[in-house]
Amino acid sequence: MKSAVLLLIVITQISFGHEGTVHGHKPKSPAQEKIPEDVLKAINDSYIKDVKPIFQKSCFNCHSSNTTYPWYSSLPLAKQLIKSDLTEAKEHLDMSHDFPFEGHGNPKEDLEAIGKSVKEGSMPPLRYRVMHPGSALSETDRSTVQTWIFQSLEKLK
Ligand code: HEC
Numbered sequence: 001m002k003s004a005v006l007l008l009i010v011i012t013q014i015s016f017g018h019e020g021t022v023h024g025h026k027p028k029s030p031a032q033e034k035i036p037e038d039v040l041k042a043i044n045d046s047y048i049k050d051v052k053p054i055f056q057k058s059c060f061n062c063h064s065s066n067t068t069y070p071w072y073s074s075l076p077l078a079k080q081l082i083k084s085d086l087t088e089a090k091e092h093l094d095m096s097h098d099f100p101f102e103g104h105g106n107p108k109e110d111l112e113a114i115g116k117s118v119k120e121g122s123m124p125p126l127r128y129r130v131m132h133p134g135s136a137l138s139e140t141d142r143s144t145v146q147t148w149i150f151q152s153l154e155k156l157k
Helices: 002-015 031-034 035-056 078-092 108-119 126-131 139-156
Strands: none
Touching: 031 035, 108 139
């Protein structure tokens, strides 16, 4: 019993607990409309080929409608925390329908934000990596994603 309580505390603290950052919600910039369709398509083609399998493994559980709930989601409290985490993750960045992603950023902002998170190693969040061994990005994953981001930002120029 004592260990069950302890486990619950650990889970709520590290697995899906919110880290308490404050985010600004700015409207989508109108610059998005000016990007030619064929540029977006070229970026999406290489996304699907090289990057999507990586994101499927490490990001989709929170940043898409394609969620596989972990075993601990049935625990009271954990469930609520996971739910609000998922809502927030998708509000920022929803990868459900490939590139361009949905969420509050335009394509350039999304690419830059992903590049930053990969560089800093902030995604998936530590609390999630602890509970999901194998979800962290490998060195190869990171360089594949960064190459895609670099080439895509060039295409958007
Ligand atoms: C445990 C669920 C979870 C997983 C898995 C996860 N994220 Fe996130 N992500 C979040 C949450 C919650 C936020 C919003 C709060 C924050 O920024 O911490 C977020 C925010 C972000 C942002 C910031 C978006 C913005 O508008 O600034 C980026 C970029 C991002 N995630 C990329 C990724 C990538 C890439 C992966 C996979 C390698 C990933 N995330 C995996 C939960 C997750």
